[in-house]
Amino acid sequence: MIDQAYDPNVPLLEKLRFLAIASNNLDEFFRVRMHNIHTLVDEHKSERRTGYSGKEILGLAYEYNRANILRQYAAYDNLIKESADRGLFHLMKYHELTDEEKKTVKKFYNKKLVPRLDMQRFAEEYKFRKNLYFLMKTPKYNYVCPIPEDMDRLVETGVDNHYILIEDVMRHCSKDLIRKYKISKMIVFRATYDKNKPYDFLDKNLTDEQYLNTMINYVDTRDLREIMRVEFSGEDEQKGREYFSKLLGINKKGVYKIPGPVDLKFLGGFFKRYKTHKDMVFPKFKALEWNSSKNILQYLNNSPIFVQYPYDSFSVFISYLEAAVNDPKTTKICITIYRTEENSDLLRLLQEAAAKGIEVTAVVELRARFDEVHNIEVAKILKKAGVRVLFGDKVNKVHSKICLALHADGTGYVQIGTGNYNAITANVFSDVSYFTSDQRYIDDATKFFNYLVTGEKKPYQLFATSPNGIAEMVVKNIKKATAAYLRDGQGEVFMKINGLTDVEIINAIYAAAEKGLPFRLIVRGTCSLKLGVCGPKEDIRVKSIVGELLEHSRIFKFQYGNSHTDIWISSADMMTRNLERRVELAVPVVEEKPRRQLLKIAKMFWKDTENSYFMNDEGTYAKKDEKHGFSAQQSWINRLEWRKYIKTN
Incomplete structure (x- = not known):
């Protein structure tokens, strides 16, 4: 994401947005994943994949993150200057303000900010529940004061397009506060806590009611755990790291000096304010919708449909579900729900289906990290509407994406995808979705939901599922492809x-x-595979695609010599938690039309050079310098100009 801020093909405001996204992604890493490294340190253990000790990994994480911070803030400085040079906006320092602007921000400070200040004497048990704080040093005590989160960090100065950060206002306008408390130093900082409280209550014998009540208690009692990271600005790096390390009892390798404003997520505010400047954002495109003059289920009776979000609209799925709800032949609807948006059409349609007497079963996964509260509410809403709400496997997360509409005779329709049923994220996440009436898929989907309801496992004709089944399928097909390669x-x-x-x-x-x-491997995120370790015959290429849209689809292709090729879609990544501790779904696309579409999609992704970063033997990534690069994402966007609806012939 940080590298996007250096790409000359990315518009100015989009570069700022990418820097904000990078900050948000790093926050999530420290809140959810960093505790694994600290556990290795505390237990004097080594990581089994690399053999590195916990201390070694912590040191590597610090150095890698420190380098990223320097690169991120170098981009930030350049972009803030460019924004001013182009007359878009100015982010001011206090000393750069005119006398009139200083009066304006002082008035803001006295009227809006002072009544909200909550200085407290620092104590070891203090929990930093807000994002940003001032640490105020006095001769006798240290005080902490949160910066109000419900107030915009971008403060208007009274001059059009001039802003100053709220912490700069506070720092320079708080003379009375400084005199009163004899404050010698004010340091902006924030502490990031481990929020990954384990689900240590999991038991396959829990009833759905017990499980729901336990999850509600889990959410209500989840509190901040250990501090994983401290970031500060306005202090000498070495002294500041030592100081915060001792003050908060954290390893120095978890303390970072920030060469600018702490937490760049506020840059998203500039994007929202100025995104009407069309030359400074990615051009908008209109996703293709289903032709409303055609009944989507009648079409599926004769031909499958394969779509790729967000080039094809998520409304295609809503059209499918709405048609199923209104089809008099529909007797059952079964769906898995992991993350969905507020007030979604999905929930409305499931409620309507239940009101019509259709037997609706919704498997709602409550353990979607940090969406637990929302999913508990989803479960309550659906249950109140008469939907049969289940929580599936009480031990393994149900992460599959599947929606089945059944007739009384066992025929029907099924949709299988790689992304969540979320109309908002479907606008920026690149995912694929497969709709079919093929009885093989219907029968397997029926068995899959029967397993989620009863726990009874039956062999599938096409599907592969985890725990364990997807890994088994992948390894088996790799071996099969190897044998065919040696033969042909x-x-x-x-x-x-x-x-x-x-x-x-x-x-x-x-x-x-x-x-x-x-x-040929496209791995957007973490990749533990190394190149150059398999001998002279090795032919492995790894790249990551980072562009305007977030690549999220999972696609597997196995070419068996010159005999045939299988291609699959899945909800699962090749990570142990997906393969062993989640209920995931992988399906081969066997119908000819969608199979051809998916093979083309895979070919386009590998052809991409414009947004591709290639891994080298040292495990670092770099773009290839090509005069005429190819972007898969832009190619699909450009093709929308001559496509009116989802292709139906």
């Missing part, structure tokens, strides 16, 4: 995933690569 001298494995960390999958790739089988 042809073959390939393609994967587009968000993470590759599972040891079993990586070892299967290594074993096949030693024999020469080519691998």
